[in-house]
Amino acid sequence: MSKNQKRILVLASAFALTFGIVPTVSAMHIMEGYLPGGFCIAWGVLCVPFLIAGFMSIKKTLNEHRNLVTLLAMSGAFVFVISSLKIPSVTGSCSHMTGTGLGAILFGPSAVSILGLIVLLFQAILLAHGGLTTIGANTFSMAIAGPFVSYGLYVVLKKANVDKKVCVFLAAFLGDLFTYCVTAVQMALAHHADTTFGAAVGKFLLVFAPTQVPLALIEGVITVLIIMGLETYAKPELRAIGYLKEGK
């Protein structure tokens, strides 16, 4: 074998290793212990105002309608269960959806921030996705940044009289992509060993793109299917959920 052939062989096997052994592709939870202490605290602090706002809004809603507490809890459990189920994926690896885009569209962003925090805690302890020290960073990307983008897009597009399916799809898809970009920025801020920050962001985006972009697409499609199903069969239930959004 010439030197060139060897090189190609090495590259090809590296490529195969990268994309061959990907046991579970879940939404991008930053793993336990992956961020240095300072960053864990900083991201946690950044979440606090959003969480307090969410907590206040939930508390206000519950004071007015005490019976919504079970509905709120069911919604949290729903987000957890949806994110723990295997979704059909093209590559055969098992992947999970975030569920936060769907949550934001159904329950509004303020309720999702608190529900997202609880769901992330449960995912860390019961499913080993994410972690306790990185919960601040994960909450920021998955329960605050993503849902706010999803919900904002959903409201704006609905106002602009875009077809409902398109607007749900775009909200869920772009919300997911935004979560992934925020996570890449979080990782790059903490770890840019011997490049600039910008190059590090690029690298993280590039490496996670093959798993995250298809996932976001599938999540968009599934969210549309779920919302359409609900619109067809569950008008009264949707009205009940509507109460959760009022306390913004």
Add this chain to the structure above:
Amino acid sequence: MIVIDKLCYNSRLRYENASEKFAFAVITLCICVMSRSTAVAGIVLAVTGILTVWKGGVPVLRYLKFLTVPLAFLFLSTIAIMFNLKQVPMDFFAIPLGNWYLTASYHSFFYAVQLILTALSAVSCLYFLSFTTPMPDILEVLRKLHCPRLLIELMLLIYRFIFVLLDVASAISTSQNCRLGNKDYRTSLKSFGMLGSVLMIRAVQRSNRLYDAMEARCYDGTIRVLSENRPPRKRIIAAIVAFDTALFIFAVWRRFFS
């Protein structure tokens, strides 16, 4: 249905005092994350691993399998940290690609190794907690730490409802499988969408009925559960304090004096 939940109810450390386990896991985790040293990570990985497997009675293979759960994330992010695409080769290795090099430096290589070890040992701390302590016990500890009451109540309800909904979801997906609901990619996507919407409808209906049932049993905003816990034992507290102080001193020594 959730493997970790089953394992922790069968753990031999299940009836130890929950605050002790929580404190041990969280303090060790903090030291491990703050220190960023391979030696500390190695010690923590060994100690928590031995405690979970030997004292807690979790099967070794199960434990090792769970340690590989975050492997995909670890693998991809290590690639992102180690490899660079540059025009000048770096000192560890360099594979030329036209005018550019796919290259890595020794510095980033050691950084990545240290990061992998730290992350794995942090995960083992988390596993110690989740493999020995059931969720209601953890919530009891959070209550003692003055977490807002509304939050604890929501968590308790969500924890309960997760199993209810998982049950419904598995029944639905079994019946979808029976009816060729996953015969090709298009149908399986459609089935998943239907599963999601039906699950939501069921959840809303159930939550209404559940509230009525709770109201009928004098629900006033708090759910009181009996916690079956041993009182804290001095010997164990002393051991935890001794271990974590030693670990802390070792971490500080590694960081500043060596």
